[in-house]
Amino acid sequence: xxxxxxxxxxxxxxxxxxxxxxxxxxxxxxxxxxxxxxxxxxxxxxxxxxxxxxxxxxxxxxxxxxxxxxxxxxxxxxxxxxxxxxxxxxxxxxxxxxxxxxxxxxxxxxxxxxxxxxxxxxxxxxxxxxxxxxxxxxxxxxxxxxxxxxxxxxxxxxxxxxxxxxxxxxx
Amino acid sequence: xxxxxxxxxxxxxxxxxxxxxxxxxxxxxxxxxxxxxxxxxxxxxxxxxxxxxxxxxxxxxxxxxxxxxxxxxxxxxxxxxxxxxxxxxxxxxxxxxxxxxxxxxxxxxxxxxxxxxxxxxx
Numbered sequence: 578x579x580x581x582x583x584x585x586x587x588x589x590x591x592x593x594x595x596x597x598x599x600x601x602x603x604x605x606x607x608x609x610x611x612x613x614x615x616x617x618x619x620x621x622x623x624x625x626x627x628x629x630x631x632x633x634x635x636x637x638x639x640x641x642x643x644x645x646x647x648x649x650x651x652x653x654x655x656x657x658x659x660x661x662x663x664x665x666x667x668x669x670x671x672x673x674x675x676x677x678x679x680x681x682x683x684x685x686x687x688x689x690x691x692x693x694x695x696x697x698x699x700x701x702x703x704x705x706x707x708x709x710x711x712x713x714x715x716x717x718x719x720x721x722x723x724x725x726x727x728x729x730x731x732x733x734x735x736x737x738x739x740x741x742x743x744x745x746x747x748x
Numbered sequence: 749x750x751x752x753x754x755x756x757x758x759x760x761x762x763x764x765x766x767x768x769x770x771x772x773x774x775x776x777x778x779x780x781x782x783x784x785x786x787x788x789x790x791x792x793x794x795x796x797x798x799x800x801x802x803x804x805x806x807x808x809x810x811x812x813x814x815x816x817x818x819x820x821x822x823x824x825x826x827x828x829x830x831x832x833x834x835x836x837x838x839x840x841x842x843x844x845x846x847x848x849x850x851x852x853x854x855x856x857x858x859x860x861x862x863x864x865x866x867x868x869x870x
Contacts, residue, residue: 601853654759656766664758671757674802675852678831686834690802692756735807 580636583684584708584723590683592710595721598676599714603650607714614711615718621647621665623673623695626729626740627685635726635740636685637707638677642669642719644697649715662697670695676721684723691732691740749868752776752794754784754811755829756803760852764798764829767856771869780804781811788815794824796868798850798859801830801841809844816845825866829854 584591592609599607624639644665651660651668660668673693681690703709707724729740751773753764758779765775776792778784780803797815801808808828815821827848828841838849848862863869 598853601855651759655762667757668759671759674757675831678833678852682833687836690832692802692804733804735802735804736810737804 580634580725581706581708587684588708588710591680591708591721591723592712594679594683595676595710595712595719598672598679599712599719602672602675603714604653605714607712610711610713610718613713613718615641615720616643619644619697619699621669621695621697623670623693624732625673625677625693626691626732627677627681628689628691629685630689635729637724637726638673638680639722640669640673640676640719643717646715646717646719665697666695680723689734691734694731749773750776750794752778752784752787752792752797754778754781754797754808755800756780760800767859771860771863781806781808781814784811785814788821796825796827796863796866798827798829801828801832809841812841812844812846825868827862
């Protein structure tokens, strides 16, 4: 079974995972959605990588949501009525961190988790190869995508070394 | 009672600070293990440290090992609060000297329950 087939087989578990994590972090009931995408406009997304040392493969986990959801999350998590751009990145980064850790437990045991990296973008579409699940919270869609190795540049291991060091040491 | 919250996420530090303050703790914060060691080196002596595992500069497991290696810090309770949830990692953290282990996402009740087990809240 390929990694993508494995992720596809776990789709229902990934949906349940996203709903549970969103509900806990947002403090609101999250519901599954299947036919809605992200709204147009700025998207806040976080990504992290899971490294399997046995076969030296990377699994990429990313979370995307609208700046509206990011703003509410940041406001609630940081107790500030008017969160700034860094607050949005911090809140969605932690959401991605929690989701990534739970994905690791579900699909990639005994692997290493990178630190999350978050950014605001106008173009953060899900990858075409990965498995994407969606849930709605605060009336807005949040996407979780699990994919095989994407771009790991800009990601760091706990402690501080960049993931790209691992790739360079292969070659 | 004083708690030290060690997490690279400001959002998570804020959540834990609010929770601990509601339980009657004064709360200090640090963004990674190295910064937390600096706080301890400056003389701060918390009753409990809640520490994340995956952080830049110094991770939580290394921090716990550092704390446990120092005689003058032996009385401090250590609670790992992390998204790492595999049995092997829980065992590693406890073997390194963590007293309690909490997996994110958590509820307020879980943290309060763990603090009660440590004898820090009623």
